[in-house]
Amino acid sequence: MSVSPYVNPAVQAFVELVLSRATAGLEYIEVRIVSLGGSRFELRHRHDASADSTTLETHDLAGLRRLARTNAAGAFRPNKAAPGLRRGWIFTATSVSELERALDHLYPGTLPDWFAGRSATPPVTPFKEFTARQTGLYRITQILPPALAARTATACCTERFCLRQRLWTTEGLAPDSVEAKSVVPCLEPCSLMLDLARRAMKLEQEEKVSLAVAHGDLPVLAAALERALANPDAGVREGNTMDAGNPRRMQLLLEAIRPLLPSKEPAGATE
Ligand code: SF4
Incomplete structure (x- = not known):
């Protein structure tokens, strides 16, 4: 008996949203995500949206984690959702799982919150x-x-x-x-x-x-x-x-x- 791979509903909903945006892409805090077709996605800083990709530095997953840790002045960023994510980079996710990991490096733990926030009654604590x-x-x-x-x-x-x-x-x-x-x-x-x-x-x-x-x-x-x-x-x-x-x-x-x-x-x- 074959078992279908489990797909996290938050990830699935996120991918569907990115796909629905076609070339316009989706802005997720300071990152712009665009579908490249299939299960490939391109991520870059939203302010680099129109930059020639050859002028941007290609990063791997570990590079994204390092990138998010400090700001342009080298100071530690305790809140990864703070403005000030460094610019000048590009990352290509070659699978949905890589896209999920990339987001988790840049914005740890935010995807479940994004998904919860879409429900009719988000689980908010005053x-x-x-x-x-x-x-x-x-x-x-x-x-x-x-x-x-x-x-x-x-x-x-x-x-x-x-x-x-x-x-x-x-x-x-x-x-x-x-x-x-x-x-x-x-x-x-x-x-x-x-x-x-x-x-x-x-x-x-x-x-x-x-x-x-x-x-x-x-x-x-x-x-x-x-x-x-x-x-x-x-x-x-x-x-x-x-x-x-x-x-x-x-x-x-x-x-x-x-x-x-x-x-x-x-x-x-x-x-
Ligand atoms: S409480 Fe929420 S909105 Fe306010 S600084 Fe912290 S993460 Fe940001």
């Missing part, structure tokens, strides 16, 4: 329910006031840091749109979010100092933070929220300032 399970160091996240939880999620999950479409919610914060992020959903808070939530609550509990800032200086403060965020210090670990130069810490402060910023003056307005 922030409150997720933190209710936390113990030890992270128990403190259970007491985040709703507004702070929303601000922390806004800071942590912005497309500047993560291209997964956040489907989980917290009071006062709607899910992300596919357009702003990608087709890959985030079904529950990740460790980076949990750590930032802990840091946010610790800061909330600290004694406060009063600082008189002129209304007109608030945009200066916001611009300084934006500039620092656009030019992150490569020596600061993304996961270390103890570091004052941590980008998510800076984004958290920026989100606190944002509601206080004056609305933009119409173009041409003078004092």
Whole structure:
């Protein structure tokens, strides 16, 4: 008796979707996947979509794993769904199984989430329910006031840091749109979010100092933070929220300032 090979339903659905896109291909976070016919697929960075393939460096599976580990500056990428996947490479999968492994090297564990996200009722865990399970160091996240939880999620999950479409919610914060992020959903808070939530609550509990800032200086403060965020210090670990130069810490402060910023003056307005 012959036994049919098992085909993972997530992989099968994914391949069907790629095939349905023909030469337009499918964008999966920062990777563009195009069917080459049969069971062959081409993967490259989406920003290299129109590049001549002879100008791109051919990688094997092990090369993809190395590629995803660090950004162009050589810094470790704790969140593989963060923008900043390096460009200039090309990979050809010669079977469905190779395509599956390639995706798992570039974006570990995302295919099951992608598949689950397509169901009528994706298995999403809201922030409150997720933190209710936390113990030890992270128990403190259970007491985040709703507004702070929303601000922390806004800071942590912005497309500047993560291209997964956040489907989980917290009071006062709607899910992300596919357009702003990608087709890959985030079904529950990740460790980076949990750590930032802990840091946010610790800061909330600290004694406060009063600082008189002129209304007109608030945009200066916001611009300084934006500039620092656009030019992150490569020596600061993304996961270390103890570091004052941590980008998510800076984004958290920026989100606190944002509601206080004056609305933009119409173009041409003078004092
Ligand atoms: S919790 Fe936020 S930062 Fe973490 S994977 Fe989900 S969307 Fe990305």
